[in-house]
Each structure stands twice: as structure tokens, then as C-alpha cells.
Amino acid sequence: MHKALLLYFSGTGITRHFTSLIQEEMENRGYICDCLNIEELIDLTVLWQKKPVALNYTINAERKRPLSNYPWPYQDLKTALQNAEENKLFSHLEQEWAEYDLIGFGSPVYGFRPAPVMIRFILDLPVFKKTLRVFSYATHDGAQGDFEKFMEQVLRMKGFKYAGHIDQTFVYSASAVMRGNFDNLKAGRLLVKKSQQARRKINIFLDYVQTLFSGMPYWYHGESLINLFFGLPYRLIYSYGIDLLLNHFLFGFGIHKEKCIQCMTCVAQCPQGLIELDKYDYPIRLYHCMYCLRCLNWCPTDALYFSRVTNGKARFPGPEVLIEAAMQDDLSYRLKNE
Numbered sequence: 029m030h031k032a033l034l035l036y037f038s039g040t041g042i043t044r045h046f047t048s049l050i051q052e053e054m055e056n057r058g059y060i061c062d063c064l065n066i067e068e069l070i071d072l073t074v075l076w077q078k079k080p081v082a083l084n085y086t087i088n089a090e091r092k093r094p095l096s097n098y099p100w101p102y103q104d105l106k107t108a109l110q111n112a113e114e115n116k117l118f119s120h121l122e123q124e125w126a127e128y129d130l131i132g133f134g135s136p137v138y139g140f141r142p143a144p145v146m147i148r149f150i151l152d153l154p155v156f157k158k159t160l161r162v163f164s165y166a167t168h169d170g171a172q173g174d175f176e177k178f179m180e181q182v183l184r185m186k187g188f189k190y191a192g193h194i195d196q197t198f199v200y201s202a203s204a205v206m207r208g209n210f211d212n213l214k215a216g217r218l219l220v221k222k223s224q225q226a227r228r229k230i231n232i233f234l235d236y237v238q239t240l241f242s243g244m245p246y247w248y249h250g251e252s253l254i255n256l257f258f259g260l261p262y263r264l265i266y267s268y269g270i271d272l273l274l275n276h277f278l279f280g281f282g283i284h285k286e287k288c289i290q291c292m293t294c295v296a297q298c299p300q301g302l303i304e305l306d307k308y309d310y311p312i313r314l315y316h317c318m319y320c321l322r323c324l325n326w327c328p329t330d331a332l333y334f335s336r337v338t339n340g341k342a343r344f345p346g347p348e349v350l351i352e353a354a355m356q357d358d359l360s361y362r363l364k365n366e
């Protein structure tokens with residue numbers, strides 16, 4: 029019996045959902061499969077702030093449209109890779125993870141790469157001396173760009189044996205915060221359909237992994253070629269979009285103080301610890317972040333927005349709510365027709 033560990037980060041909950049699908053399919057095959065949100069393993073805020081790696085969209089936003097006079101000392105990817113070294117807090121992991129036959133690292137795609145907090149997490153790991161088989165997985169909106177290549181590079185750098193990658197698009201959770209309304213039922217139906225598609229992909233990948241364990245030859249092509257072809261238009265939209273559109277119209281931090289009940293949910297939810305309190309104890313963010321959208325989505329009174337584009341717009345309720353909406357609809361349909 030194989031033992032697997034799935035380590036993930038998730039902003040709006042989609043990667044968490046994908047993780048649970050992988051776990052279910054692994055368990056169906058007799059694996060023992062543990063799941064761990066990396067935020068349960070370590071205080072991400074402290075980890076990331078010590079060496080705050082950022083992707084280009086954040087660095088550009090900070091350079092072009094800073095939110096304060098004190099620019100945050102972000103580390104770009106190249107510098108972060110050059111200065112990667114073991115964080116002593118992770119020294120015990122080599123021994124702890126030795127019990128696993130397979131470890132998956134999952135993240136949403138942000139600007140063609142893994143979320144900066146996941147990058148920080150991997151770069152801070154020790155270099156594993158004992159061979160451990162790992163894979164990467166991602167959720168995205170159609171353009172994962174260099175995500176897989178980057179994951180392969182950093183995971184190999186840490187001494188792991190890289191087995192491959194799975195990815196899936198589910199629902200457009202990120203653009204929800206720019207829409208006038210968000211149809212839970214429609215999105216729920218899409219999520220259910222995409223989850224079935226994801227299960228098929230997971231099983232193709234697990235067939236391949238099985239051959240690695242047994243030493244049988246097998247050709248696993250992933251989806252690199254398809255992504256290259258169909259990903260191109262998205263790639264163009266995202267590369268220009270993120271810098272031009274998002275930088276100018278999305279990125280920022282605004283608050284309707286009259287709506288804020290000072291519950292501190294946003295402060296606690298921020299994986300980068302970038303939301304502070306002003307002198308009246310209202311949340312404020314003085315720097316650009318990775319824009320995971322958690323603060324916006326989880327504010328109970330919709331008091332927060334990034335820019336006017338997100339002001340007064342819909343919020344993403346999370347995959348569980350969408351699935352519930354689709355299931356309720358299915359149930360009432362069946363009751364009506366019985």
C-alpha cells in the first residue's frame with residue numbers, strides 16, 4: 029500500500045477542492061493519503077515576510093503605483109532562487125516525510141507561476157538526501173504558463189525525484205470580484221462538470237505513477253502541447269492584462285469604514301501578513317500583495333475592495349457553496365420529477 033501526502037496553498041478554495049479530488053481518487057486506489065494546507069504546517073506570514081519573494085506583477089505594481097512612501101523590499105524570482113537555502117524550521121521534515129512514497133505540491137497559478145507563498149515554502153525546504161518522488165499540481169484559468177517548468181526546477185533543486193504534473197481549470201473564481209453578480213448555481217454546475225474532468229486526468233496520472241512504482245515503461249505526455257497551443261491567447265491576455273489592466277484598474281486597497289465591523293478577519297486571513305491597522309484600528313495595506321483575494325472574499329460585510337473595478341461587485345463564495353447550490357438544484361429537480 030502506498031502512502032501519499034498532498035501539500036497545498038489555496039487562495040479562493042479551488043486548489044483545496046482539487047486537492048480533495050486527488051485525495052479521493054488516491055484513496056479509491058488503496059493509497060493512504062494525507063492532505064496538509066501549508067498554512068497548518070508553518071506560519072506563512074512569518075516565513076514569507078522574512079524573505080518576501082514576489083512575482084513580476086507585484087513588483088511592477090509596487091514600482092509604478094506604490095501604495096505608500098515606503099516600498100516593500102520584495103525579492104524577485106531570480107534573486108530568490110539564487111539565495112535559496114534551508115530554513116532550520118524545516119530540518120525535521122526529511123525524517124518526517126520519509127514515510128511517504130509520493131508527495132504532491134499544489135498551488136493556484138498566479139502570473140504563470142505558483143503563488144509566492146508556495147514558492148517561499150519550497151525554497152526554504154532542506155535539500156532531501158533520500159530520494160523522494162514528488163509531483164506538482166495546479167488550478168488556473170487556462171494559462172498556466174511556466175508553472176510546471178518552474179515547479180520541476182525548484183523541486184529537483186531540493187533533491188526530489190520529479191514525477192510529473194496535473195492541472196485543471198474549474199471556475200473563474202478570480203474574476204468574480206469584478207462582476208456585477210455571481211451565479212452560484214451556474215458556477216456550481218460548471219464546477220461539478222470540471223471536477224469529473226479532473227478525476228479523469230488524475231486517474232491517467234495515477235496510472236502513470238503506478239508504472240513508476242512498478243518500473244513498467246509508460247508514456248505520459250501530460251498536456252504540455254495542448255497548453256502551448258490553446259494557452260497562447262490566454263498567455264497574451266494575461267501577460268499584458270496583468271500588467272496593464274490589473275495594475276491600473278484592479279490593484280490597490282480600499283475600505284468602506286462605515287461597513288467595517290473591525291472583526292479582523294481580513295488581517296487573520298492574509299497569508300502574507302500585509303494587512304495592518306491604522307490608528308483607528310481599521311485595516312489598511314501599504315504595499316502591493318500577491319492578490320490572492322482572500323480578504324475581499326471573506327470580509328463578512330463586503331467592506332473591502334481593491335480598486336473601483338472591484339468596488340460594490342460580487343464576491344466568490346468558495347467551492348463548497350457552489351457545489352451545495354448545484355446539489356440542491358439537482359435534488360429539487362429529482363423531487364419534482366419523481
Ligand SMILES: Cc1cc2nc3c(=O)[nH]c(=O)nc-3n(C[C@H](O)[C@H](O)[C@H](O)COP(=O)(O)O)c2cc1C
Pocket residue numbers: 037038039040041042043044135136137138139140141167168169170171172173198199200201202266318319320321
Ligand atoms: C493574482 C492572480 C493571478 C492569476 N494569474 C493567472 C495566470 O497567470 N494564469 C491563469 O490561468 N490563471 C491565473 N489566475 C487564476 C487562478 O489561477 C485561478 O483562479 C485558480 O483556480 C485559483 O485557485 P485558488 O482558489 O486555489 O486560489 C490568477 C489569479 C489571481 C488571483
Ligand code: SF4
Pocket residue numbers: 297298299300301302303313317318319320321322323324
Ligand atoms: S491583502 Fe488580501 S489579497 Fe492581498 S495577499 Fe493579503 S489576503 Fe490576499
Ligand code: SF4
Pocket residue numbers: 283287288289290291292293294295311326327328329330331332
Ligand atoms: S474583514 Fe471586513 S469587517 Fe472585518 S475588519 Fe476586515 S474590512 Fe472590517
